[in-house]
Every structure is written in structure tokens, then in C-alpha cells.
Amino acid sequence: MSLREKVEEVIEKEIRPALMKDGGNIALVDVDEKEGVVKVQLLGACQGCPMAMITLTMFVEEHLRSRIPEVKKVVPV
Numbered sequence: 001m002s003l004r005e006k007v008e009e010v011i012e013k014e015i016r017p018a019l020m021k022d023g024g025n026i027a028l029v030d031v032d033e034k035e036g037v038v039k040v041q042l043l044g045a046c047q048g049c050p051m052a053m054i055t056l057t058m059f060v061e062e063h064l065r066s067r068i069p070e071v072k073k074v075v076p077v
Contacts, residue, residue, distance in 0.1 A: 004031040006068050007038055015063055019046060019055075026060065029077050036072035038064060052076075 001009075011028055019026055024046030029039040040060065042052050049055070053076075061074035 003033045003036070003068070003070050004028075007031055007064060007071065010064055010067050011040075014067070015060055018059070019044075022046075024049070024055075036070050038071055038074045039077045040074060041077055 008028060011026060016026055019042075023044050025043040026046070027041045027043055029041055031038050040056070042049075042056065046052050046055060056074060056076055061071075064071045064074060
């Protein structure tokens with residue numbers, strides 16, 4: 001399973017449902033397999049929310065890094 005497939009699975013099964021509970025969503029934009037950088041776009045209520053960067057770093061990035069050790073960083077686009 002590629003890094004992108006692993007990331008897609010965790011986003012689909014664990015991260016997206018949690019964000020959707022608060023009216024938000026997330027889109028996977030790109031995965032740099034060599035650098036371990038995941039690019040995402042926060043959508044819905046998450047878009048423009050003052051807490052969006054905290055959601056991105058404290059929830060999305062931490063969750064992906066804990067589940068997939070190859071993920072080094074998550075950046076918004």
C-alpha cells in the first residue's frame with residue numbers, strides 16, 4: 001500500500017467523520033512520498049474558522065503521524 005493510499009484510508013475512516021460532526025470536511029490534495037509531506041484543504045465549517053490551524057496541526061497532523069510514521073508534516077493549501 002502506497003503512502004497516499006494509507007493517508008486516504010485514515011482520512012476517510014477517522015479524520016473526515018470527526019470533522020463532519022462539526023460541519024467541516026477535508027480534501028487530500030497531494031502526498032509527497034519522498035518527503036512525507038501531506039497537503040490538505042480544510043472545507044465546510046473548517047474553512048475560514050479561527051481554529052482551523054489548530055485543527056490542522058493538533059488533530060489532522062497528529063492523527064496522521066501517529067497512524068502513519070512516514071508522514072512528517074501536514075500543510076494546508
